[in-house]
Amino acid sequence: MNEPVLAGLLTDKYELTMLAAALRDGTADRRTTFELFARQLPDGRRYGVVAGTGRLLEALPQFRFDDAACELLAEFLDPDTLGYLRDFRFGGDIDGYAEGELYFPGSPVLSVRGRFAECVVLETLALSIFNHDTAIASAAARMVSAAGERPLVEMGSRRTHERAAVAAARAAYIAGFAASSNLEAWRRYGIPAEGTSAHAFTMLHTRRDGPDELAAFRAQVEALGAGTTLLVDTYDVTTGVANAVAAAGPGLGAVRIDSGEPGVLARQVREQLDQLGATQTRILVSGDLDEFSIAALRAEPVDSYGVGTSLVTGSGAPAAGMVYKLVEVDGMPVEKRSSHKESHGGRKEALRLARPTGTITEEVVYPAGRPPRTTEPCRVLTTPLVRDGEMVSKPDLGAARELVASGLRSLPWEGLNLSRGEPAIPTTQIRA
Amino acid sequence: MNEPVLAGLLTDKYELTMLAAALRDGTADRRTTFELFARQLPDGRRYGVVAGTGRLLEALPQFRFDDAACELLAEFLDPDTLGYLRDFRFGGDIDGYAEGELYFPGSPVLSVRGRFAECVVLETLALSIFNHDTAIASAAARMVSAAGERPLVEMGSRRTHERAAVAAARAAYIAGFAASSNLEAWRRYGIPAEGTSAHAFTMLHTRRDGPDELAAFRAQVEALGAGTTLLVDTYDVTTGVANAVAAAGPGLGAVRIDSGEPGVLARQVREQLDQLGATQTRILVSGDLDEFSIAALRAEPVDSYGVGTSLVTGSGAPAAGMVYKLVEVDGMPVEKRSSHKESHGGRKEALRLARPTGTITEEVVYPAGRPPRTTEPCRVLTTPLVRDGEMVSKPDLGAARELVASGLRSLPWEGLNLSRGEPAIPTTQIRA
Numbered sequence: 001m002n003e004p005v006l007a008g009l010l011t012d013k014y015e016l017t018m019l020a021a022a023l024r025d026g027t028a029d030r031r032t033t034f035e036l037f038a039r040q041l042p043d044g045r046r047y048g049v050v051a052g053t054g055r056l057l058e059a060l061p062q063f064r065f066d067d068a069a070c071e072l073l074a075e076f077l078d079p080d081t082l083g084y085l086r087d088f089r090f091g092g093d094i095d096g097y098a099e100g101e102l103y104f105p106g107s108p109v110l111s112v113r114g115r116f117a118e119c120v121v122l123e124t125l126a127l128s129i130f131n132h133d134t135a136i137a138s139a140a141a142r143m144v145s146a147a148g149e150r151p152l153v154e155m156g157s158r159r160t161h162e163r164a165a166v167a168a169a170r171a172a173y174i175a176g177f178a179a180s181s182n183l184e185a186w187r188r189y190g191i192p193a194e195g196t197s198a199h200a201f202t203m204l205h206t207r208r209d210g211p212d213e214l215a216a217f218r219a220q221v222e223a224l225g226a227g228t229t230l231l232v233d234t235y236d237v238t239t240g241v242a243n244a245v246a247a248a249g250p251g252l253g254a255v256r257i258d259s260g261e262p263g264v265l266a267r268q269v270r271e272q273l274d275q276l277g278a279t280q281t282r283i284l285v286s287g288d289l290d291e292f293s294i295a296a297l298r299a300e301p302v303d304s305y306g307v308g309t310s311l312v313t314g315s316g317a318p319a320a321g322m323v324y325k326l327v328e329v330d331g332m333p334v335e336k337r338s339s340h341k342e343s344h345g346g347r348k349e350a351l352r353l354a355r356p357t358g359t360i361t362e363e364v365v366y367p368a369g370r371p372p373r374t375t376e377p378c379r380v381l382t383t384p385l386v387r388d389g390e391m392v393s394k395p396d397l398g399a400a401r402e403l404v405a406s407g408l409r410s411l412p413w414e415g416l417n418l419s420r421g422e423p424a425i426p427t428t429q430i431r432a
Numbered sequence: 433m434n435e436p437v438l439a440g441l442l443t444d445k446y447e448l449t450m451l452a453a454a455l456r457d458g459t460a461d462r463r464t465t466f467e468l469f470a471r472q473l474p475d476g477r478r479y480g481v482v483a484g485t486g487r488l489l490e491a492l493p494q495f496r497f498d499d500a501a502c503e504l505l506a507e508f509l510d511p512d513t514l515g516y517l518r519d520f521r522f523g524g525d526i527d528g529y530a531e532g533e534l535y536f537p538g539s540p541v542l543s544v545r546g547r548f549a550e551c552v553v554l555e556t557l558a559l560s561i562f563n564h565d566t567a568i569a570s571a572a573a574r575m576v577s578a579a580g581e582r583p584l585v586e587m588g589s590r591r592t593h594e595r596a597a598v599a600a601a602r603a604a605y606i607a608g609f610a611a612s613s614n615l616e617a618w619r620r621y622g623i624p625a626e627g628t629s630a631h632a633f634t635m636l637h638t639r640r641d642g643p644d645e646l647a648a649f650r651a652q653v654e655a656l657g658a659g660t661t662l663l664v665d666t667y668d669v670t671t672g673v674a675n676a677v678a679a680a681g682p683g684l685g686a687v688r689i690d691s692g693e694p695g696v697l698a699r700q701v702r703e704q705l706d707q708l709g710a711t712q713t714r715i716l717v718s719g720d721l722d723e724f725s726i727a728a729l730r731a732e733p734v735d736s737y738g739v740g741t742s743l744v745t746g747s748g749a750p751a752a753g754m755v756y757k758l759v760e761v762d763g764m765p766v767e768k769r770s771s772h773k774e775s776h777g778g779r780k781e782a783l784r785l786a787r788p789t790g791t792i793t794e795e796v797v798y799p800a801g802r803p804p805r806t807t808e809p810c811r812v813l814t815t816p817l818v819r820d821g822e823m824v825s826k827p828d829l830g831a832a833r834e835l836v837a838s839g840l841r842s843l844p845w846e847g848l849n850l851s852r853g854e855p856a857i858p859t860t861q862i863r864a
Contacts, residue, residue, distance in 0.1 A: 005616060010594040012587070012613040014627030021629075021655035025647075027636050034632070072619055078655075116636050123630070127590035128597055155444070158559035159751040162442040164593035165560055181444040184437060187504055195446030197453075198555070200466070200758035203766040204459050204548050211766075215457075223453035223510075235769045309751055318745040319591040326632035334635040334643075337667045 006069050007062040008088070011124045016073065019117055020081040028084075028117040033328035033347040036096070036110035036126055038103065042135070042317030044420025047411060049141045049404055050109055051171040052133030053099035054395025056126055057385060060090055063125065090118050094386035095349070098393070100174050100400030101381060102407040103134075104363050104423045108348045108382065109322065111368070116329075123324045130322045132164060133171045135314035137404070139291070140175030142315070143307060145408055145416050146295040151178035151304045153194050155286060156312030168312045174400045176408075178304075189397060196229040196256045196284065196306075203234060211235055217247035227253035229284055232269070233260065241269055245276045254282040254303065262287070263300045270301035290315050291418055333432055346432040349382035352425075360410045366430040438501050439494040440520070443556045448505065451549055452513040460516075460549040465760035465779040468528070468542035468558055470535065474570070474749030476852025479843060481573045481836055482541055483603040484565035485531035486827025488558055489817060492522055495557065522550050526818035527781070530825070532569075532606050532832030533813060534839040536795050536855045540780040540814065541566075541754065543800070548761075555756045562754045564596060565603040567746035569836070571723070572607035574747070575739060577840055577848050578727040583610035583736045585626050587718060588744030600744045606832045608840075610736075621829060628661040628688045628716065628738075635666060643667055649679035659685035661716055664701070665692065673701055677708045686714040686735070694719070695732045702733035722747050723850055765864055778864040781814035784857075792842045792857050799864040 022028035041048050065073070065085040074082055092114020103109055110126065112119050143152055154172040157165035157180075169185030179192040186193035197220055205216035217230050226248040232240030232255045244255055255273070257265050262285040273281045285297065286306030294305055314320075326334055333345025347368040353376045354360045363381075366372055371380065385393045408416070415424025454460035473480050497505070497517040506514060524546020535541055542558065544551050575584055586604040589597035589612075601617030611624040618625035629652055637648035649662050658680040664672030664687045676687055687705070689697050694717040705713045717729065718738030726737055746752075758766055765777025779800040785808045786792045795813075798804055803812070817825045840848065847856025 005595070005598075007594075009616040009619055010589070010597065011615050012589055012627060013615055013618070013625045014613065014629055016615070017627050017656055017660075018629055018633045018652075021633065021651045022636065024655045025651035027651065030636060032636065069619075073615075076625075116632075120630075120632060123632075124590050125594055128592065128594035131591050132593040132596070157442070157444055158556050158756075159563050160560065161564040161593060161596035161599055162439075162557055162560035163437070163595035164564070165442065166437075167593055181446065183443050183445055183448070183505075184441040186445070187441055187501075193445045193508075195444060195449050197446055197450055198552075199768045200548075200552060200555075201450045201453065203758045203768065204454065204462060204464065204761055206761050206764055206766050208764070219453045219457035219459065220450075223456045224449055313745075313750040318750045319741055324590075326635045329636055329638050332638055332640070334638050336631045336635065 006064065006066060007059050007125060008065040008085070009069055010128065011121065015121045015123055016077060016081065016085070018120055019084070020077055022116055023080055023084060028115060030116045030330050032114065032116045032119050032326055034112040034119045034123070034324055035108050035327045035348065036112070036130060036322055036324045037106055037108055038321045039323065040105045040321065041423055042321055045138065045317070046415045046417065046421050046424040048103045048134060048320065049137040049175055049407070050097045050101045050103050050134055051099055051137035051174050051400070052129040053096060053385065054397070054400070055133060055167065056129045057391050057393070057395055059125060059129065060386065060391070063090060063122065064088060084117065088118070089389060090114065090122065091389040092118055092386070093384070093388070095382050096385050097381050098383055098400070098403055099395065100403030100407070104425060104427050106365055106427050106429060107363060108350055108365060111347055111382070113347070127322055127324050131319045133167055134320035134322060135318055136168045136171035136312065137175045138320065139315035139317065140172040140177055140311055141404055141408060142291040142418060143294055143311065144176035146291045146418060147305055148298065150302065152176070153178060153304060153306045154180040154182070154311055155306045156308035157182045159309040160312040165312065170397070172311055174397060175404050176401060197231045199231065199234045202231065213240060214243045214247060217243050221248045226251045229254040229256050231256045231258060233257050237265055237269065238272065241272045242276070245273070245278050250277040250281070252278050252281045254284050256284040256286060256306070258287040262293070262302070263297055266297070266300045266302045295418055344429055344431060349380065351378045351380045353378045354410065358410055359412055360425050362425050363427040364430065365427060367432040372430060438496065438498060439491050439557060440497040440517070441501055442560065443553065447553045447555055448509060448513065448517070450552055451516070452509055454548055455512055455516060460547060462548045462762050464546065464548045464551050464758055466544040466551045466555070466756055467540050467759045467780065468544070468562060468754055468756045469538060469540055470753045471755065472537045472753065473855055474753055477570065477749070478847045478849065478853050478856040480535045480566060480752065481569040481607055481839070482529045482533045482535050482566055483531055483569035483606050483832070484561040485528060485817065486829070486832070487565060487599065487602070488561050489823050489825070489827055491557060491561065492818065492823070495522060495554065496520060516549065520550070521821060522546065522554065523821040524550055524818070525816070525820070527814050528817050529813050530815055530832070530835055531827065532835030532839070536857060536859050538797055538859050538861060539795060540782055540797060543779055543814070545779070559754055559756050563751045565599055566752035566754060567750055568600045568603035568744065569607045570752065571747035571749065572604040572609055572743055573836055573840060574723040574850060575726055575743065576608035578723045578850060579737055580730065582734065585610060585736060585738045586612040586614070586743055587738045588740035589614045591741040592744040597744065602829070604743055606829060607836050608833060629663045631663065631666045634663065645672060646675045646679060649675050653680045658683045661686040661688050663688045663690060665689050669697055669701065670704065673704045674708070677705070677710050682709040682713070684710055684713045686716050688716040688718060688738070690719040694725070694734070695729055698729070698732045698734045727850055776861055776863060781812065783810045783812045785810045786842065790842055791844055794857050795859040796862065797859060798862040804862060
């Protein structure tokens with residue numbers, strides 16, 4: 001749990017046995033380019049949101065193998081390989097899409113260059129980070145666009161692995177969520193932490209003669225102030241709202257509704273709050289929300305949303321389908337040939353074309369260093385992230401958040417449609 | 433990444449603000465029972481497999497708040513609450529299903545007893561662990577039963593968060609997987625590590641005049657011995673198999689097929705291997721397998737399976753739907769009443785009835801200490817895990833594995849059906 005883990009071991013065994021074989025036959029020093037990309041968007045999605053870049057850059061200097069690890073690895077690795085790992089430090093270059101950038105099928109999200117030995121061993125960790133974080137950010141962005149101007153709070157920690165929860169909060173924040181319930185995400189990344197109360201707290205205030213919701217609400221207001229959010233659906237929502245305003249006064253910050261039909265309840269609660277003079281009290285809705293139910297609540301008097309399960313599980317697409325493929329060896333493009341799983345060889349870069357209004361029209365993936373000539377407004381997407389093993393682009397959550405927001409604004413209207421469809425813009429692959 | 437994280441902060445903010453409110457109004461010391469259970473099985477599943485118990489027990493002593501954490505938490509917590517957290521140590525009792533036990537809707541998987549203060553703060557962490565690990569183990573068990581006697585290798589690290597990957601490997605192993613590709617799972621839990629090779633290694637051996645698969649295979653055999661597993665589908669499977677046997681001889685350990693129609697390819701490859709005299713060479717199939725495609729391969733000459741994405745994402749159910757509910761306060765049963773999300777109040781235990789053949793017939797959940805009288809063979813499922821904060825049941829992966837295996841044997845035949853259906857046995861809830 002709080003035990004430190006060596007990033008180098010968060011890796012598939014075969015990365016290290018391939019390394020051993022390559023060191024032995026002399027191919028380990030070949031200059032290679034690996035590309036991280038998704039062959040397709042998950043499940044009828046129209047765009048994806050790149051996330052994980054910052055976490056990978058931060059993990060890179062920690063990708064080491066200490067003596068204890070090497071002692072263990074000696075069970076299946078030879079002394080030369082162990083010697084290599086003991087001194088391991090990624091010394092290559094990485095280019096890629098900035099964190100928060102939109103991506104489409106075939107977008108070269110990351111291009112990792114260096115000796116085969118130093119590039120291959122990063123595969124598992126890079127994919128873990130990008131497949132997880134990108135899945136969450138991509139789902140989160142759809143929720144953000146469905147919610148319009150209303151803020152979203154990430155509340156899914158309990159529905160995913162305890163460490164994945166921290167990364168999920170980070171990815172959701174990049175995608176435009178306003179806050180998270182997760183305290184470690186607050187500590188580690190400075191993501192605003194928010195919280196309300198659980199049904200347990202209300203039920204705790206049970207007396208011999210029955211429930212005492214009013215006592216629970218009074219205790220919460222006493223401790224946290226009238227600006228707190230009271231959970232009103234433990235017993236009966238109408239009584240709950242009456243108790244909430246009785247406990248906090250009309251200055252009550254917010255009420256939370258976590259069950260029932262949220263649209264109907266929100267209208268009813270809004271009316272009741274207004275009648276009680278609590279016209280500024282906000283309504284937070286939570287409980288099995290996803291982008292579709294958030295969209296369905298657009299016309300209802302809901303002020304903010306708490307989203308859990310569907311967010312941290314990528315709303316039906318819990319892994320982003322990113323792969324990490326060797327595309328170039330000593331300057332030669334290489335490609336896998338069997339079945340339809342082929343990838344295009346050669347190191348690539350990408351740019352995105354737009355109308356003068358800013359609406360994007362096409363993504364162009366081209367051989368590195370050879371951008372197509374165009375008279376349309378365009379933006380190069382590939383940026384330097386690492387040079388000679390050193391980070392040259394510092395992770396910046398605020399910048400990533402802005403990039404997602406501007407990316408969503410740049411989509412053609414149909415790109416924001418929640419229904420299943422084609423990617424919002426076509427991608428043209430210019431082959432070498 | 434390898435930075436130690438304080439388990440206490442892997443928590444939702446509201447746990448600590450509820451604590452603050454309860455300390456302030458004196459309810460924090462009330463004797464409570466929280467129950468961790470699933471209202472239903474995911475998505476037409478017929479049984480679930482409990483996993484996470486051992487990880488929670490190991491995390492319990494680490495659930496602390498150090499000075500640095502308390503300094504941060506002072507932003508929204510009062511000095512009394514901070515004082516409580518600084519000395520925090522769970523001192524209550526936990527009963528529950530042993531890790532590896534089957535569960536059904538309403539099974540009291542965990543029963544946490546103690547003061548409200550010490551029980552409520554464990555909610556997020558307990559749910560994170562059980563919702564993740566149980567989802568993976570439940571999906572994994574279906575794959576294990578679909579695979580029959582053939583071994584399964586967990587290869588999903590790259591498709592999930594890098595730390596979740598370690599727990600996923602553990603959960604899959606409990607459910608009966610033979611091995612994992614994850615090195616940290618091998619280091620931390622002693623799970624057998626296995627690996628083959630990636631297409632990148634073959635493509636690395638590209639020469640100016642084209643691919644040189646044979647050189648790649650020779651290098652791998654040279655480094656890892658003829659017992660290794662060669663990946664034969666980078667270019668052409670038939671040529672790949674020929675090259676594999678040419679490189680390793682007929683004593684080649686195994687070949688891996690990662691693309692195409694695995695059934696057709698397995699038959700073809702088996703025939704070719706046999707013709708080449710490699711009659712003992714095994715065939716490992718991987719590439720987007722799930723329980724259904726594994727079952728479809730039953731009649732094909734496949735020796736083992738490598739499973740990634742579908743395993744670590746719970747094969748359509750990435751979170752197990754476990755909740756953590758207050759069920760008793762100072763000896764009084766408590767229940768949430770609104771909507772259909774009600775839970776049954778009161779501390780509970782459970783037993784499982786079986787026919788004399790061992791086939792289970794019914795799960796009975798009853799008020800703690802009051803088991804129903806029965807003449808049928810039965811087994812009490814609730815066991816002591818923690819007493820006065822101290823672990824009394826040491827996590828044992830081997831025992832958990834055996835429990836899953838015997839659980840699967842005990843299911844009525846229709847319970848092993850992969851199709852959507854009702855829980856394999858009914859659960860009777862005896863109310864207090």
